[in-house]
Amino acid sequence: MPRPGFVLEVDRSTPPILFHHGEGFRLTRLPPGRTRVIYPPEPVAALRDPDGAVRHALLNPLGDSDPLPALLRPGMKLTIAFDDISLPLPQMRAPDVRQRVIEAVLDLAADAGVDDVHLIAALALHRRMTEAELRHAVGDRVYDAFAPSGRLYNHDAEDPEGMALLGTTEQGEEVEINRRAAESDLLVYVNINLVAMDGGWKSTATGLASYRSLRHHHNVRTMRHSRSFMDQHHSELHSSNWRMGKVLRDSGVRIFQIETTLNTDTFPKPFDFLMKREWEWGARDRATFVATSKALERTPPRLARQIFQSIRSPHAMSSVQAGEVQAVHRVTTENVYRQQLVAVEGQTDILTMGLPYICPYNVNSIMNPILVMCLGLGYFFNLYRGRPLVREGGVLIMSHPTPWEFHPVHHPSYIDFFEQVLADTTDPVEIEKRYETSFAEDEWYRHLYRTSYAYHGVHPFYMWYWGAHALEHLGGVIVVGGNARAVRRLGFKPASTMNDALEMASDVVGADGSITHLHNPPILLADVT
Amino acid sequence: MRLAARLGFPYSAPSTPGGVEPVAAPKRTGVDYHSAWARRFPARWSRVVLLESVMRPAMRVLANPDRVGLDRLADLAARKQPVIFAANHNSHIDTPLVLTSLPEPWRHHTFVGAAADYFFRTRMTGAVASLTLNAVPIERTKVSRRSAHHAAALIDEGWSMLIFPEGGRSPDGWGQPFRGGAAYLSLRCGVPVVPVHIGGSGRVLAKGKRAPARAATTVTFGAPLVPGGDEDSRRFGARLERAVAALADEAATDWYSARLRAHHGTTPVLGGPATTSWRRAWARGDHRRPRGSARRRSGPTWPDLT
Numbered sequence: 087m088p089r090p091g092f093v094l095e096v097d098r099s100t101p102p103i104l105f106h107h108g109e110g111f112r113l114t115r116l117p118p119g120r121t122r123v124i125y126p127p128e129p130v131a132a133l134r135d136p137d138g139a140v141r142h143a144l145l146n147p148l149g150d151s152d153p154l155p156a157l158l159r160p161g162m163k164l165t166i167a168f169d170d171i172s173l174p175l176p177q178m179r180a181p182d183v184r185q186r187v188i189e190a191v192l193d194l195a196a197d198a199g200v201d202d203v204h205l206i207a208a209l210a211l212h213r214r215m216t217e218a219e220l221r222h223a224v225g226d227r228v229y230d231a232f233a234p235s236g237r238l239y240n241h242d243a244e245d246p247e248g249m250a251l252l253g254t255t256e257q258g259e260e261v262e263i264n265r266r267a268a269e270s271d272l273l274v275y276v277n278i279n280l281v282a283m284d285g286g287w288k289s290t291a292t293g294l295a296s297y298r299s300l301r302h303h304h305n306v307r308t309m310r311h312s313r314s315f316m317d318q319h320h321s322e323l324h325s326s327n328w329r330m331g332k333v334l335r336d337s338g339v340r341i342f343q344i345e346t347t348l349n350t351d352t353f354p355k356p357f358d359f360l361m362k363r364e365w366e367w368g369a370r371d372r373a374t375f376v377a378t379s380k381a382l383e384r385t386p387p388r389l390a391r392q393i394f395q396s397i398r399s400p401h402a403m404s405s406v407q408a409g410e411v412q413a414v415h416r417v418t419t420e421n422v423y424r425q426q427l428v429a430v431e432g433q434t435d436i437l438t439m440g441l442p443y444i445c446p447y448n449v450n451s452i453m454n455p456i457l458v459m460c461l462g463l464g465y466f467f468n469l470y471r472g473r474p475l476v477r478e479g480g481v482l483i484m485s486h487p488t489p490w491e492f493h494p495v496h497h498p499s500y501i502d503f504f505e506q507v508l509a510d511t512t513d514p515v516e517i518e519k520r521y522e523t524s525f526a527e528d529e530w531y532r533h534l535y536r537t538s539y540a541y542h543g544v545h546p547f548y549m550w551y552w553g554a555h556a557l558e559h560l561g562g563v564i565v566v567g568g569n570a571r572a573v574r575r576l577g578f579k580p581a582s583t584m585n586d587a588l589e590m591a592s593d594v595v596g597a598d599g600s601i602t603h604l605h606n607p608p609i610l611l612a613d614v615t
Numbered sequence: 616m617r618l619a620a621r622l623g624f625p626y627s628a629p630s631t632p633g634g635v636e637p638v639a640a641p642k643r644t645g646v647d648y649h650s651a652w653a654r655r656f657p658a659r660w661s662r663v664v665l666l667e668s669v670m671r672p673a674m675r676v677l678a679n680p681d682r683v684g685l686d687r688l689a690d691l692a693a694r695k696q697p698v699i700f701a702a703n704h705n706s707h708i709d710t711p712l713v714l715t716s717l718p719e720p721w722r723h724h725t726f727v728g729a730a731a732d733y734f735f736r737t738r739m740t741g742a743v744a745s746l747t748l749n750a751v752p753i754e755r756t757k758v759s760r761r762s763a764h765h766a767a768a769l770i771d772e773g774w775s776m777l778i779f780p781e782g783g784r785s786p787d788g789w790g791q792p793f794r795g796g797a798a799y800l801s802l803r804c805g806v807p808v809v810p811v812h813i814g815g816s817g818r819v820l821a822k823g824k825r826a827p828a829r830a831a832t833t834v835t836f837g838a839p840l841v842p843g844g845d846e847d848s849r850r851f852g853a854r855l856e857r858a859v860a861a862l863a864d865e866a867a868t869d870w871y872s873a874r875l876r877a878h879h880g881t882t883p884v885l886g887g888p889a890t891t892s893w894r895r896a897w898a899r900g901d902h903r904r905p906r907g908s909a910r911r912r913s914g915p916t917w918p919d920l921t
Contacts, residue, residue, distance in 0.1 A: 135690070137690070180689065181686040181687075192871055193878075196871060196874035196877070196878045199875065199878070199879065201875070203871070225686060226683065226686075227683075227684070227865070227869075227870035231869035231870045231871035
């Protein structure tokens with residue numbers, strides 16, 4: 087029986103606490119008496135027969151949906167869309183969940199004699215997936231059966247012929263998605279719900295959409311009114327996607343949604359000590375920590391990055407459900423909460439967090455300063471339900487090396503955003519007003535997005551907007567152990583040590599401000615009352 | 616030996632007096648060969664060394680196997696469950712080819728069902744087969760409760776089994792009807808059967824050839840099969856044969872096309888076309904291979920569906 091997450095009150099006997107720090111880790115002693123640490127729940131049990139569970143879900147759909155075999159017929163046009171490289175994190179060991187589900191769907195399609203099948207990586211404005219990444223996601227069998235004939239490919243949001251405008255919501259939001267998906271007799275969406283934000287109508291309305299459609303919810307106003315976007319009932323991001331979902335449904339797009347959840351078994355050996363509570367580390371765990379920490383200090387950053395990016399997580403499927411979008415997503419969200427929720431009483435003056443080497447947008451890539459901001463202020467800050475973990479005007483301290491380094495192929499527009507836009511202002515509203523359109527419509531970025539492996543020109547803006555709620559809410563942000571110039575460019579304060587950072591935070595929140603450390607990953611979601 | 620014979624009894628075996636019924640010597644060959652020693656130390660460790668340092672490099676050079684479908688075994692591997700691997704059989708290299716393709720936890724914990732009348736004809740051949748392949752004698756010319764019982768006991772102990780349900784190597788490159796051993800053992804021991812298709816091994820060392828030639832091969836592992844509640848060994852065996860045929864189709868074309876044909880019952884049978892022998896040989900497609908070439912063929916291998 088896995089133990090639930092809990093909140094530890096730090097006292098003098100509490101050992102130093104683990105902080106992720108990019109491609110490394112740190113043990114930091116936190117002040118006793120005024121500090122608490124939120125530990126994630128242990129991984130819930132994996133499905134014993136995941137393939138059987140997938141098949142059962144397809145044959146016993148939720149909500150107002152027929153079983154999948156009843157929706158399949160010879161001569162039909164079937165499209166299977168699936169989540170892209172941003173999920174799950176880290177990439178999971180083969181076989182990937184998507185492969186299991188897609189093979190089960192295709193097996194039923196083969197039984198029904200469906201010949202016209204396309205598979206689309208629903209990557210919205212993310213970078214295209216490489217062949218190796220697609221093979222990992224869908225498996226060699228599916229890749230070899232469909233990719234050579236051009237029936238397995240990446241979504242292209244900038245293909246004028248490949249997008250279809252389906253209508254507008256009652257609030258004037260344009261709904262434009264991939265034409266093949268829109269014009270299919272059935273769209274099967276294969277999702278991985280790593281966090282509560284994923285899935286539901288967001289899968290199709292975002293994953294297969296264009297800039298024209300995305301700009302209606304990927305903006306500063308929406309992000310500031312999503313509190314948080316891990317709680318769909320209080321998230322404007324989700325409200326907008328749900329309105330778009332209604333347009334999709336009304337325009338006749340038939341969707342069979344398949345959602346999966348994973349447990350938080352995140353790190354394989356020898357890094358499994360990262361999932362343990364510090365006082366439960368055995369001799370081997372301590373030896374591994376010391377050895378890896380010392381080795382990583384002497385490892386060139388490029389090599390360390392390669393080592394970490396090669397980690398394949400032992401994530402296991404904890405649930406799978408299929409059928410009508412909303413009915414499915416309700417159950418999925420409950421299953422995510424069952425794994426990740428931790429009850430926390432009250433807010434804190436100072437929130438600390440150690441940022442790991444990976445976020446959704448630097449898989450097989452570099453965690454540049456903009457992504458550091460997005461991971462800390464966008465994702466980790468928003469891992470709450472109810473109220474933010476840190477009070478309004480409080481301080482966020484995050485630990486990450488924050489290198490002034492960018493992947494030139496994956497993140498070309500990030501480089502210009504960092505050099506031009508952030509050098510001018512860090513105010514999201516100002517940035518949105520003055521710069522967004524020029525980046526979004528830049529022909530060179532558009533070309534790189536479509537033909538290379540680059541994130542769309544507007545993507546760094548979205549990263550910045552992702553943290554807009556936190557920027558508005560917080561009284562200050564301090565980065566421990568980061569590149570000082572890069573940190574200042576982000577508008578944050580650099581600190582060498584956690585003690586220095588706490589000292590600096592006391593200028594904002596007072597001398598004895600309460601501290602809460604988010605012991606994450608493995609992922610947790612704070613239910614703050 | 617000669618000296619012992621010259622010295623006579625007791626330095627050599629005694630002769631039997633006339634009119635006395637000689638005592639039958641206990642049989643130590645064929646299905647009666649005792650191979651238990653080969654699953655104990657040091658034979659086990661010798662075999663690990665042999666498999667990793669001789670067989671694996673040899674297979675790489677000779678057969679350059681493309682191993683496909685190992686991901687289908689991930690769940691079973693996580694549970695460390697014993698399984699029965701059932702493969703089609705074309706060549707003597709099939710056994711080392713599959714053994715060196717097996718992932719952990721099975722690679723060094725699998726015994727091979729080998730023909731008692733061939734591999735265990737003498738004690739010497741039996742010892743070689745046991746030591747190198749962890750072979751266990753299986754009676755193939757008649758239904759033998761003894762060999763089945765022996766294999767079942769080993770599976771119950773946690774060993775996995777590699778068996779070739781065709782009962783012997785193909786004489787012409789096309790498959791032969793599957794016998795019921797794998798299905799029977801699966802039902803009896805309650806373990807899944809993993810269908811395996813080996814493609815191209817006939818080009819390396821076909822039946823009747825003495826010297827191997829280099830050629831590319833494919834080893835395709837299928838999804839594990841579990842007998843249905845109402846399935847007897849005959850029907851389960853037929854399903855297993857269809858599964859191996861579907862893997863052959865998958866290896867020759869692509870997975871989705873093979874699934875389409877499998878669901879519509881149009882998967883090409885392993886036995887090949889029911890025509891005259893030369894047309895069967897022609898349909899197999901070996902005439903298209905450049906003589907003496909070890910090049911990897913880019914197109915279909917076996918059976919040739921084009």
